[in-house]
Amino acid sequence: AQSVTQLGSHVSVSEGALVLLRCNYSSSVPPYLFWYVQYPNQGLQLLLKYTTGATLVKGINGFEAEFKKSETSFHLTKPSAHMSDAAEYFCAVRPRVGSNYKLTFGKGTLLTVNP
Amino acid sequence: DTEVTQTPKHLVMGMTNKKSLKCEQHMGHRAMYWYKQKAKKPPELMFVYSYEKLSINESVPSRFSPECPNSSLLNLHLHALQPEDSALYLCASSQPTRGRAYNEQFFGPGTRLTVL
Numbered sequence: 001a002q003s004v005t006q007l008g009s010h011v012s013v014s015e016g017a018l019v020l021l022r023c024n025y026s027s028s029v030p031p032y033l034f035w036y037v038q039y040p041n042q043g044l045q046l047l048l049k050y051t052t053g054a055t056l057v058k059g060i061n062g063f064e065a066e067f068k069k070s071e072t073s074f075h076l077t078k079p080s081a082h083m084s085d086a087a088e089y090f091c092a093v094r095p096r097v098g099s100n101y102k103l104t105f106g107k108g109t110l111l112t113v114n115p
Numbered sequence: 116d117t118e119v120t121q122t123p124k125h126l127v128m129g130m131t132n133k134k135s136l137k138c139e140q141h142m143g144h145r146a147m148y149w150y151k152q153k154a155k156k157p158p159e160l161m162f163v164y165s166y167e168k169l170s171i172n173e174s175v176p177s178r179f180s181p182e183c184p185n186s187s188l189l190n191l192h193l194h195a196l197q198p199e200d201s202a203l204y205l206c207a208s209s210q211p212t213r214g215r216a217y218n219e220q221f222f223g224p225g226t227r228l229t230v231l
Contacts, residue, residue, distance in 0.1 A: 043119070043205050043222030044158065090157050101146065101171060103220070105157030 002027035006091050006106035014114050019063075019078040021109050023091030026072060031093040033074040034103070035065055038088045047089075050074060061085070086113045118142075119223035121206050127229045130196060136226045138189040138206030146170075147189040148220065149181060150205040158205055164189060165211050196230045203227050 007022040025031060032051050036044040048059025055067040065076045074091060091106040119140045128134050138147065146165045150158035163171035164183040178200075180192040189206055203225040210218035 041224070041227075043207075043224045045222070046219050049219070092157075101148070101163045101165075102160055108155070108157055110155075 002031055002093055002104055004091050004093050004104055004106035006109050008109055010110045012112045013081045015083055016080050019081045021076040021089050023074045024072050025093050029096055030069055031095050034092040035076050036090045081113045083113050086111055119206055119208055119221050121223040121226050125227045129231050133194045136191040136204055138223055139187055140208040141187055144208035144210055145186055146209045146211045148207040149191055152203040152205055198230050201228055201230045
């Protein structure tokens with residue numbers, strides 16, 4: 001069974017600083033990989049996804065992530081944090097074969113941005 | 116229109132009440148989902164409907180009863196809930212996923228349910 005590990009349940013950065021949120025997966029075959037953001041009292045919004053092709057993926061709001069098969073990682077980065085980036089971030093995976101609907105989520109990382 | 120709407124936004128109910136949550140989308144999606152999310156936790160999948168047929172039931176207690184009356188609507192009927200069922204209930208929709216294709220799930224804002 002696959003699993004997702006998000007290192008750090010809470011990350012705090014200063015406005016303008018680099019954002020780095022870590023995600024590692026464990027499965028024998030690399031899955032499809034996603035990052036979702038959830039603002040307070042809202043649903044989830046897809047930031048970006050990796051399915052195939054280029055391993056550096058650009059998403060919305062200036063975020064990007066790089067799929068590294070050798071490290072089984074899909075870390076999320078943003079060069080310069082903005083106050084509006086404060087939210088909960090979830091890494092998720094979906095297997096390439098088998099169940100086509102189930103997303104397995106990491107436990108989430110709460111990002112706070114200090115002025 | 117890339118929006119999933121959910122009503123009501125908030126719901127407070129007693130353990131003997133019967134209530135329903137409603138979800139609607141007009142994106143032509145033929146897969147719809149119910150998730151339960153407890154505070155500071157990731158969403159947990161409850162049910163998936165594909166082409167208006169129940170495709171996945173994640174061993175959810177029978178006090179939760181889903182219904183998909185048409186391709187745009189998804190309901191979750193609630194009866195005899197327990198206080199531990201208090202959570203944010205999220206609806207999502209996507210195009211049906213076949214084979215290796217992936218279709219993004221669009222999430223609604225959720226219904227905050229409190230069971231007294």
